[in-house]
Amino acid sequence: xxxxxxxxxxxxxxxxxxxxxxxxxxxxxxxxxxxxxxxxxxxxxxxxxxxxxxxxxxxxxxxxxxxxxxxxxxxxxxxxxxxxxxxxxxxxxxxxxxxxxxxxxxxxxxxxxxxxxxxxxxxxxxxxxxxxxxxxxxxxxxxxxxxxxxxxxxxxxxxxxxxxxxxxxxxxxxxxxxxxxxxxxxxxxxxxxxxxxxxxxxxxxxxxxxxxxxxxxxxxxxxxxxxxxxxxxxxxxxxxxxxxxxxxxxxxxxxxxxxxxxxxxxxxxxxxxxxxxxxxxxxxxxxxxxxxxxxxxxxxxxxxxxxxxxxxxxxxxxxxxxxxxxxxxxxxxxxxxxxxxxxxxxxxxxxxxxxxxxxxxxxxxxxxxxxxxxxxxxxxxxx
Amino acid sequence: xxxxxxxxxxxxxxxxxxxxxxxxxxxxxxxxxxxxxxxxxxxxxxxxxxxxxxxxxxxxxxxxxxxxxxxxxxxxxxxxxxxxxxxxxxxxxxxxxxxxxxxxxxxxxxxxxxxxxxxxxxxxxxxxxxxxxxxxxxxxxxxxxxxxxxxxxxxxxxxxxxxxxxxxxxxxxxxxxxxxxxxxxxxxxxxxxxxxxxxxxxxxxxxxxxxxxxxxxxxxxxxxxxxxxxxxxxxxxxxxxxxxxxxxxxxxxxxxxxxxxxxxxxxxxxxxxxxxxxxxxxxxxxxxxxxxxxxxxxxxxxxxxxxxxxxxxxxxxxxxxxxxxxxxxxxxxxxxxxxxxxxxxxxxxxxxxxxxxxxxxxxxxxxxxxxxxxxxxxxxxxxxxxxxxxxxxxxxxxxxxxxxxxxxxxxxxxxxxxxxxxxxxxxxxxxxxxxxxxxxxxxxxxxxxxxxxxxxxxxxxxxxxxxxxxxxxxxxxxxxxxxxxxxxxxxxxxxxxxxxxxxxxxxxxxxxxxxxxxxxxxxxxxxxxxxxxxxxxxxxxxxxxxxxxxxxxxxxxxxxxxxxxxxxxxxxxxxxxxxxxxxxxxxxxxxxxxxxxx
Ligand SMILES: Nc1nc2c(ncn2[C@@H]2O[C@H](COP(=O)(O)OP(=O)(O)O)[C@@H](O)[C@H]2O)c(=O)[nH]1
Ligand code: SF4
Numbered sequence: 001x002x003x004x005x006x007x008x009x010x011x012x013x014x015x016x017x018x019x020x021x022x023x024x025x026x027x028x029x030x031x032x033x034x035x036x037x038x039x040x041x042x043x044x045x046x047x048x049x050x051x052x053x054x055x056x057x058x059x060x061x062x063x064x065x066x067x068x069x070x071x072x073x074x075x076x077x078x079x080x081x082x083x084x085x086x087x088x089x090x091x092x093x094x095x096x097x098x099x100x101x102x103x104x105x106x107x108x109x110x111x112x113x114x115x116x117x118x119x120x121x122x123x124x125x126x127x128x129x130x131x132x133x134x135x136x137x138x139x140x141x142x143x144x145x146x147x148x149x150x151x152x153x154x155x156x157x158x159x160x161x162x163x164x165x166x167x168x169x170x171x172x173x174x175x176x177x178x179x180x181x182x183x184x185x186x187x188x189x190x191x192x193x194x195x196x197x198x199x200x201x202x203x204x205x206x207x208x209x210x211x212x213x214x215x216x217x218x219x220x221x222x223x224x225x226x227x228x229x230x231x232x233x234x235x236x237x238x239x240x241x242x243x244x245x246x247x248x249x250x251x252x253x254x255x256x257x258x259x260x261x262x263x264x265x266x267x268x269x270x271x272x273x274x275x276x277x278x279x280x281x282x283x284x285x286x287x288x289x290x291x292x293x294x295x296x297x298x299x300x301x302x303x304x305x306x307x308x309x310x311x312x313x314x315x316x317x318x319x320x321x322x323x324x325x326x327x328x329x330x331x332x333x334x335x336x337x338x339x340x341x342x343x344x345x346x347x348x349x350x351x352x353x354x355x356x357x358x359x360x361x362x363x364x365x366x367x368x369x370x371x372x373x374x375x376x377x378x379x380x381x382x383x
Numbered sequence: 384x385x386x387x388x389x390x391x392x393x394x395x396x397x398x399x400x401x402x403x404x405x406x407x408x409x410x411x412x413x414x415x416x417x418x419x420x421x422x423x424x425x426x427x428x429x430x431x432x433x434x435x436x437x438x439x440x441x442x443x444x445x446x447x448x449x450x451x452x453x454x455x456x457x458x459x460x461x462x463x464x465x466x467x468x469x470x471x472x473x474x475x476x477x478x479x480x481x482x483x484x485x486x487x488x489x490x491x492x493x494x495x496x497x498x499x500x501x502x503x504x505x506x507x508x509x510x511x512x513x514x515x516x517x518x519x520x521x522x523x524x525x526x527x528x529x530x531x532x533x534x535x536x537x538x539x540x541x542x543x544x545x546x547x548x549x550x551x552x553x554x555x556x557x558x559x560x561x562x563x564x565x566x567x568x569x570x571x572x573x574x575x576x577x578x579x580x581x582x583x584x585x586x587x588x589x590x591x592x593x594x595x596x597x598x599x600x601x602x603x604x605x606x607x608x609x610x611x612x613x614x615x616x617x618x619x620x621x622x623x624x625x626x627x628x629x630x631x632x633x634x635x636x637x638x639x640x641x642x643x644x645x646x647x648x649x650x651x652x653x654x655x656x657x658x659x660x661x662x663x664x665x666x667x668x669x670x671x672x673x674x675x676x677x678x679x680x681x682x683x684x685x686x687x688x689x690x691x692x693x694x695x696x697x698x699x700x701x702x703x704x705x706x707x708x709x710x711x712x713x714x715x716x717x718x719x720x721x722x723x724x725x726x727x728x729x730x731x732x733x734x735x736x737x738x739x740x741x742x743x744x745x746x747x748x749x750x751x752x753x754x755x756x757x758x759x760x761x762x763x764x765x766x767x768x769x770x771x772x773x774x775x776x777x778x779x780x781x782x783x784x785x786x787x788x789x790x791x792x793x794x795x796x797x798x799x800x801x802x803x804x805x806x807x808x809x810x811x812x813x814x815x816x817x818x819x820x821x822x823x824x825x826x827x828x829x830x831x832x833x834x835x836x837x838x839x840x841x842x843x844x845x846x847x848x849x850x851x852x853x854x855x856x857x858x859x860x861x862x863x864x865x866x867x868x869x870x871x872x873x874x875x876x877x878x879x880x881x882x883x884x885x886x887x888x889x890x891x892x893x894x895x896x897x898x899x900x901x902x903x904x905x906x907x908x909x910x911x912x913x914x915x916x917x918x919x920x921x922x923x924x925x926x927x928x929x930x931x932x933x934x935x936x937x938x939x940x941x942x943x944x945x946x947x948x949x950x951x952x953x954x955x956x957x958x959x960x961x962x963x964x965x966x967x968x969x970x971x972x973x974x975x976x977x978x979x980x981x
């Protein structure tokens with residue numbers, strides 16, 4: 001390995017959590033807490049040199065959350081510098097920051113740009129006011145437009161928007177409009193996530209916040225796929241589209257392609273190919289107490305066995321337009337490989353590409369979990 | 384010991400009326416077991432039995448008691464299994480006794496098993512000592528129960544003992560009544576040996592250890608014995624009596640109860656009801672009443688995981704070592720792979736075996752719905768005994784089918800009579816007669832196909848009578864019936880494990896309900912699943928499980944691939960537990976769906 005990606009988890013959100021979110025984050029942190037967090041984060045980065053030696057280059061940095069745009073540009077700069085002091089940041093490295101639209105005033109956008117960030121991922125979710133309200137977001141559609149404008153003005157050439165489909169009381173028309181707006185605004189990357197409530201999410205069980213029915217969910221996804229395809233975009237991953245291959249999110253691709261990644265901050269996950277995964281405690285206090293200490297302690301790591309590695313390759317590969325080697329699936333299905341792939345093809349769920357790899361269709365992606373489970377079903381002993 | 388100082392008795396009772404508790408008190412009062420040991424209910428040693436409060440396998444224990452007359456007596460308590468599945472075993476235990484303590488719960492009165500076992504005890508001419516238990520309970524109806532018993536036994540109320548086993552009240556009176564009212568055994572010390580095997584235990588080191596009641600002659604260590612029915616010849620390595628543990632003795636004389644060890648490898652070789660004789664001085668005839676027990680209920684058992692076939696086989700082998708009434712033979716199902724068709728004495732026996740397989744032997748099993756054994760008379764005038772519905776020959780080759788018929792006795796408070804009779808009619812019962820047991824309680828007698836009792840009859844009976852009705856049955860005979868095979872097809876392929884033989888009049892409704900249930904139980908999956916019910920090759924109902932339409936693709940936070948993979952692993956494990964039929968994945972519960980139809 002010659003390069004790796006760094007993920008920085010920013011575990012803070014604004015005053016109140018979004019009702020559909022069950023992800024760990026701390027609402028309304030005081031300035032002192034953020035500073036303490038940054039201190040530990042720096043220490044953690046410094047210690048990580050043990051496993052990610054200095055001669056490696058950093059190919060991507062991703063500030064994710066939570067709400068990374070709660071960090072001041074100076075704070076982002078501080079983290080960026082720390083990374084730079086430890087490793088070489090490769091020329092052309094992708095540095096992304098997730099951003100809530102309402103945070104992105106021009107001076108802030110410019111600040112991030114100067115702090116080394118060259119790609120923004122904006123959590124717009126929708127351009128429909130009613131939908132934004134139901135999702136409990138604190139920004140408006142106008143905020144989203146303004147954020148894109150500010151980002152462009154600040155010099156960002158690479159912009160991505162997050163949209164949610166299948167949300168409460170959502171419609172296909174509104175989703176297509178949102179996609180259209182994104183295209184008009186000139187962003188180069190889109191992520192579409194299906195709305196879904198975990199039992200632990202605050203909105204779970206509230207009728208007016210219930211997800212769209214399955215047929216509507218499907219039609220929204222497929223309509224968006226069609227629209228983006230018509231616009232010449234690449235649907236390169238189950239929920240990600242880009243205007244061109246240059247615009248693919250390299251950091252996220254590293255996850256799907258099982259390349260080395262270092263995750264810092266609470267709940268961040270790291271990977272050292274071929275088989276070592278480890279992660280930080282989810283809890284901020286616990287993380288701070290640990291002081292960025294040894295990550296492999298406390299049972300927060302796993303060594304994958306060969307079956308798990310294979311499972312991951314299929315699980316991640318099937319998310320991508322490049323698909324997986326049929327032989328990998330064959331390791332599970334044995335003699336049933338041919339008939340199973342054939343059956344999937346007949347149902348229009350996937351097919352073997354020109355490159356000889358098995359790739360799911362968009363219909364297949366709609367039931368990705370089920371297909372995946374079926375394709376990695378344990379081989380049954382013959383007889 | 385002189386025979387006149389020996390008393391052999393058993394305790395008969397309906398479940399939960401206090402048999403075990405009373406037995407404990409007797410052991411305690413006679414100093415056979417101390418109170419520390421008492422904490423365990425000593426007679427029931429299998430967990431499973433204790434949980435269910437059913438003494439499944441009979442055991443025996445000897446007590447010494449100095450009676451009111453100052454004499455020392457040897458009291459042998461022979462425990463009897465209390466369920467209709469084990470009626471034959473009960474009858475052998477009774478044959479080893481001269482008396483029976485009949486325990487009736489003062490708050491419940493006489494129940495089915497009370498009566499069933501009482502009738503058996505009376506057939507064996509046992510002296511009956513009626514005991515009303517739980518007189519301490521506020522809800523007890525001591526006098527009503529006494530009246531009921533006095534009526535039933537044609538005795539004076541004064542002969543009925545009143546006790547509280549729980550609080551040790553009236554226990555000495557029970558012991559004295561045993562001495563006074565149970566006749567001593569009769570037999571001849573000088574006649575050739577005849578000892579009745581009324582139970583056997585199994586021990587890994589010693590093999591089968593029969594429990595015997597010596598009727599004539601003496602059983603001694605070193606003797607060469609023959610078991611009459613099976614013909615096996617063995618040398619007696621040890622004889623003894625049972626306390627909490629076995630206590631070796633030199634000999635067992637006439638009238639005595641104890642065990643013998645003789646390197647009998649398998650339990651099947653020491654059959655309940657068989658007679659032990661002396662090869663040197665063989666008795667001419669065995670003791671009466673021996674019968675080969677035949678399974679009445681059949682179900683196929685498959686390992687959940689095909690890889691566990693060998694484990695299942697081994698577990699069944701080991702189970703059979705100490706459960707002689709369990710039978711099994713290999714069976715192959717297209718749907719479920721390799722397994723065994725097992726024969727059981729009844730439903731309870733089936734449940735016990737299935738539970739022991741998973742609990743004691745740790746094999747996860749999938750059992751099909753139980754069925755009876757049919758007699759198929761072919762046009763070629765051959766007769767076929769069939770215990771696997773899927774193997775029913777083509778209709779054109781069948782002249783008639785016969786099914787086992789039982790005489791069913793239901794004990795029910797009169798207020799529920801109507802609904803119970805309705806149920807019996809629904810279950811193809813033919814009414815025989817009805818008797819008033821007392822003002823409120825009736826005995827209803829029906830002849831009914833055994834097959835109709837196998838599906839949730841017990842549950843329905845309990846529900847309809849708010850738990851008050853109980854039942855008991857005996858095999859009567861085989862009887863011709865208009866039976867057909869109902870097949871379930873999944874995507875056009877018959878699923879052998881779901882086939883059932885069923886009366887023509889019911890097949891249609893049954894099939895419909897079954898596939899509705901299957902539709903609920905089969906999860907939506909990649910491909911459409913069509914479920915059909917067919918009678919004699921003709922489809923009568925159809926349901927469709929639509930293919931799955933959506934999974935949710937959520938964001939992957941923080942590069943957490945582990946979480947996704949773990950979800951996948953859980954899903955794969957779930958899928959592994961499903962059975963795959965062609966393209967279709969069927970969860971285990973689907974195969975049990977039939978049991979849950981109402
Ligand atoms: N109140 C009361 N409860 C009793 C008495 N005898 C037994 N029991 C309870 O009745 C239940 C069933 O007793 P058990 O001896 O297990 O019944 P078995 O199924 O006939 O062996 C247990 O919960 C006993 O504690 C008694 O004399 N009085
Ligand atoms: S969705 Fe994002 S912004 Fe909203 S609570 Fe969750 S992590 Fe915070």
